[in-house]
Amino acid sequence: MGKAIEFSHVSKQFPGVKALKDVSFSVAQGEVHALLGENGAGKSTLLNILHGVQTDYEGDIFLSGEPVNFRNPHDAIIRGRISKVHQEINVVRDLTVGQNVTLGYEMVRAGLFVDYRKVNKTVNEILGKLNCDFRAEEMVSSLTAGQMQMLEIAKALFHNSRIISMDEPTSSLTEKETSSLFNIIGELKKSGITVIYVSHRLDEIFQICDRATILRDGEYIATLDVASTSKDELIKMMVGRNVSSIAARTIDCVQDEVVLKVEGLSRSQHYEDISFELKKGEILGFFGLVGAGRTEVMRTIFGADKKTAGSVFIKGKPANIRNTRDALKLGLGLLPEERKSQGFISFTSNADNTALSSLQKYLTYGFVDTRKKYENYSRIADEIKINPRQPDFLTQNMSGGNQQKVILARWLSTDADILIFDEPTKGIDVAAKMEIYRLMESLLKEGKSIIVVSSELPEITGISDRIIVFHEGRKMVELSKPQFDEQTILNYAMGELNT
Template sequence: MSEYVVELKNATKRFPGVVALRNMQLAVKPGEILGLIGENGAGKSTLIKVLTGVHQADEGQIFVDGVEQHFKDPNESAAAGIACVYQELNIEKLLSITDNIFINKWLKKGNLLDYPTMHKKAKEVMASLGQDVDPTKPAGNFGMGVQQMIEIAKAVLINAKMIIMDEPTSSLGEKEVEQLMKTCRELKARGIGIVFVSHKLEELFELCDRVTVIRDGEYIETRDISGWDNDSLITAMVGRSLDNQFPKEIGVKSAEPMLKVEHLKETGVLKDVSFEAYGGQILGFAGLVGAGRTETMRAIFGADPIDGGTIEIKGKQVHIKTPRQAIQHGIAFLTEDRKGQGLVLAQSIRTNLILANMKGFSTGMFLNEKRIEDAGQKNIASLRIKTPSIDEIVGQLSGGNQQKVVIGKWVNTDADIFIFDEPTRGIDVGAKVEVYNVMNSLVKQGKCVIMVSSEMPEILGMSDRVIVMRGGEVMATVDRDSEHFNQEDLMKAAWGGKLDD
């Protein structure tokens, strides 16, 4: 009997123009939480797809409980006991929790679906995951935390021996993350192996027994968690030391606000939001999930209608009702939903990079291909976008490289005000530094940068000033040189506490 519940040996996977995996290794013990970390484009997604039968390796072997397996499709992988909770949840929101859990695994009584039994089992498995919910209700009625537990419930239902969790905390709030961590430990206690994929180093140290690092499609090293620290993990992952994870540079603050928002209101969402943002600075927006940060940015960008308030750009009041008008006024908005709102996944990198400024890449009535090529190659180099070519389809890139394309798209505009909404979500540590350097470059050009982030170290590391929101209201404004510019005070404000003058 093998000591590993699942073992991948010497796996190689080739795609046209690229070797995605080369002699890859992975081994997971029963009742173990194995962290998996690597830069965007390192091969994590391909590795997961090989293990789950989406792709078949060109070379190498997969063993489950010591028995070699050959998965032709995901059904065969699931039958062998391997399940995956993907970062992009596979939830049918209009169907009930029960239907989502039992989809394609229906229980029948005679020729009819046995809903009483399925509802009972769905209730029980969700309760075992800490969720007291009505399984007859549509899955879309519940938040991301519950929807993620529905995906885990599917894995529990098929008696999975190993569950892969792909960036499971990327869209969760603090309480939801705590519940997920608790659930992982309970699954571990049942003897289930877990592969926990995350870019958040603190999560790996809190949860994992061992961590495997991969880089450029190759296995680098596996150690017990006690054998790693932040610096050694980062060095193994990116192949170089990152002496400063937050390379903050201080710019020259403009004399007058570049953006001034007063008494912004949106019924049921925003309550009298007012703030100023200056050129040559990064203004951070902090707060808990649902605080109204993204909603504020969408209102400024004309994506959502407002019920009151004014917006001034460079001292002049403007009326923005559509994103097109916002772009014309020099505002760029890097949405947190890169796939749904930031990119055209079926188009090439070349096309996506010019979508926000096609006029700027045109000569007369025609696109200037040389200008597009030059700008695209510059973006690929400066943002370190991992791609075989500028003509690669964006949907084929890893999530982090897709995010870099979104950033490149807006950098290629004439904007003066850049709104970055969760710009480093799902991006590895090395790529984060590159994003921060893009922000620094914009600040040095005198641009105004607004950064919405749920990562407090990022807020503290990169912001010149911080706005803290809660329930659609501004709770505090804190300058970098203030005594309140620390995690404890900012979190106090986020929970509704008042900061002493």
């Protein structure tokens, strides 16, 4: 089979960071090729170069043997017939699906006036082929994350792309959306389209990929046949050493004291009648499918959303939390799920972003003491291995996973003793996940208590003392450690089991 893409001696230097070092490998026509590596390994950078987002690099790229050099992503789509499904969903919300698909290209193709009847007809045919349950005439703002992802794929097909790359496409998708995405990838492959697939969820690699290329620290390590390798071998190549990929707890420090009690909490149209207790030194897991209402419950407890009924008690006392400032004062901390918009400030350094919610800790004579701020950042950066580690590095220039770590550092810096982590390891590589689990355990040892919201079953069963399962805004069941069975939990989450 021919080579769809060949990377030849590709290097990329950012100020202070060599993101890619002389990378050479090729992707075969019609295969699903995984690109793997730890956070900051250079995966997104390589894709950005391929798609003309980054135009300043060394080395050569060949598509079907022809050297290419795209000026921008539009150029790549039109001339190279190569499209990217973004890590961060990238659509204009106030347009229709049809308008979005043709955005930026309609002028070129149809002259000055766009014939939307024709466009919508073509787009609807593509949506039909993709088995999508929405139509070209609908507004994008009404679509779910999964539907928006499908929209991006439709866009690629509309432009007859022969190569489609996907950077962590499933991180915001439901189970159902993920499995339909995998069906579509299978179909794309059958029609000869080449797919490059980036994900930190290794199980997915074994489900859909033919070969995998591993990058470590900007360097090419190897290209392997997925069928003849194992998860452990892939991890070892990514990390450079043996790392367990099992989220097992090593200590138990649950005490009797109830630090947080929630009674009959409701927010109409979001969730109803939620009650639970969190004990000191405990990790309480909240499992559910994406959209089950767990994030909304946590936002209400944290004072970010209003409740319509119910009460919250902290350390035995009724807590009237009207806003997030009240919550912080009562010792609550929330690592939000939507980190791009709620997590860090642009044009701000790692150390400053880390200090955002704990400024009073770094004061000397009423002024923020930079040294104290840097020390605090550096201590946590070492623990969770933030890379690059420089305190004055701009967070926005970090890789996706390392941005997540900075936001995690921000919440670890507060004196909160009840920490709520919403999808704490989304976008985080295997090795760093394990560091984060160990860190959680050290927080438990300090007497803190943790709620973890996660859609990853192995994570939730591995780290929780108890698990509450959600389905469509309702608490379905509460399970204690010996009862953790993945299939049972999934059945509750899908509403197929009821207590």
